[in-house]
Every structure is written in structure tokens, then in C-alpha cells.
Amino acid sequence: MTMRGPGFLVVAAAAALAGGAAFAQIPLFNVVTGEPLDLSFALEEGRDTEAVTTFLQTGVNIYNEKADVLPSGEELYLTACSGCHGHLAEGKIGPGLNDDYWTYQGNDTDAGLFRTIYGGAQGQMGPQYGHLTLDEMLRVMSWIRHVYTGAPETATWLTAEQRAAFAPYVPPPHAEDPDGGPD
Numbered sequence: 151m152t153m154r155g156p157g158f159l160v161v162a163a164a165a166a167l168a169g170g171a172a173f174a175q176i177p178l179f180n181v182v183t184g185e186p187l188d189l190s191f192a193l194e195e196g197r198d199t200e201a202v203t204t205f206l207q208t209g210v211n212i213y214n215e216k217a218d219v220l221p222s223g224e225e226l227y228l229t230a231c232s233g234c235h236g237h238l239a240e241g242k243i244g245p246g247l248n249d250d251y252w253t254y255q256g257n258d259t260d261a262g263l264f265r266t267i268y269g270g271a272q273g274q275m276g277p278q279y280g281h282l283t284l285d286e287m288l289r290v291m292s293w294i295r296h297v298y299t300g301a302p303e304t305a306t307w308l309t310a311e312q313r314a315a316f317a318p319y320v321p322p323p324h325a326e327d328p329d330g331g332p333d
């Protein structure tokens with residue numbers, strides 16, 4: 151292979167999930183071991199949506215702040231993550247995901263958040279590639295970003311326009327408290 155220009159990268163991205171070991175164009179590695187993440191472990195479904203293709207090439211999650219995507223992101227989050235990370239991502243067995251403190255550097259980028267979710271971290275944070283499709287991971291990520299309680303200017307994963315409109319998440323008043331009401 152002598153030509154490794156941008157054209158090659160785009161072709162490689164399109165072919166990335168076709169078979170064999172598959173690696174993205176954005177830096178995706180296991181946050182604990184540093185090994186590159188092999189995307190061929192991903193579930194068959196949801197590999198080739200526009201969001202996944204865009205994300206693997208650019209690291210941009212086009213689902214962020216998309217009103218028609220957030221409900222599915224919330225549902226997936228409540229099924230797959232809230233038991234350990236809390237109803238509002240405030241933290242429980244696992245750390246809070248709704249503030250600007252991160253154990254793993256880079257989780258303030260969507261590539262970083264994805265690699266922690268796809269490849270897992272330590273202890274009970276196992277890899278999620280067997281539970282969620284790649285497209286579902288991007289949906290969950292959009293929900294996690296939506297419930298962010300930090301200052302809008304620290305929401306660096308948003309576009310400048312989205313950031314200007316972003317307000318820290320306030321749960322709706324009718325949200326049921328899973329612990330049985332206020333204490």
C-alpha cells in the first residue's frame with residue numbers, strides 16, 4: 151500500500167465493518183489497556199446508519215440534541231446504564247456521567263465516551279458491544295450529553311450553535327423517583 155491519502159481513509163471507513171478485524175479512523179482504543187478497539191465485535195444491526203458512518207469518520211455524534219432521537223436514547227440509557235450510573239446519570243455503583251469530572255481522559259469528547267462504552271473500563275464497567283448496537287451507543291451518548299448539568303460552555307461536544315442554546319438539564323417535575331420519592 152503506497153497511497154494512504156484521505157481518499158484511502160474514506161474507502162477504508164466504508165469497508166471497515168465488512169469483515170475481519172475493523173478499526174475506525176478516529177482514535178478508538180480500550181481506555182484501560184490502550185489496545186485499538188476492534189469494531190468487528192459490534193452487533194450486526196445498526197452498523198451502517200448515517201450517524202455511525204459519520205461518527206467513525208469524524209468523531210462527531212450527529213444525534214446530539216436531536217429531539218427525535220433523545221427519547222430512544224433515554225429509553226436505552228434506562229435499560230442498559232441507569233442501574234449502575236443512576237436514573238439521571240448522577241452516579242450510583244458507577245460514577246456520575248452528568249458532570250464535568252471524568253475518570254478517563256477524553257470522555258469530554260464523543261470519541262472518548264464511545265470508546266469507554268464500546269470497550270468497557272474496569273470492574274463492573276464491561277464492554278457494551280454485546281448489549282447495544284453501534285447506533286444505539288450513539289443514541290445513549292446523546293442522552294448522556296443531554297442530561298449534562300455542567301456549565302454550557304464546558305459542553306465541548308456540542309456545536310457552537312447548540313452550545314449557545316444549551317441549558318443544564320433539569321428533570322421534568324413528573325419524573326418518577328425510583329427510590330420512592332423525596333427524602
Ligand code: HEC
Nearest residue numbers: 230231234243244245252253254257266267271272274275
Ligand atoms: C454493572 C454496572 C454498570 C453498567 C450496567 C454500566 N456501567 Fe458504566 N461504569 C460502571 C463502573 C463501576 C464504572 C467505573 C469503572 C472504572 O473506573 O474503570 C463505569 C464507568 C463508566 C464510564 C467512565 C466514566 C468516567 O468518569 O470516565 C462511562 C462513560 C460509562 N461507565 C458509561 C456507561 C454507559 C453509557 C452504560 C450503559 C450503556 C454503562 N456505563 C453501563 C458500571 C456500570
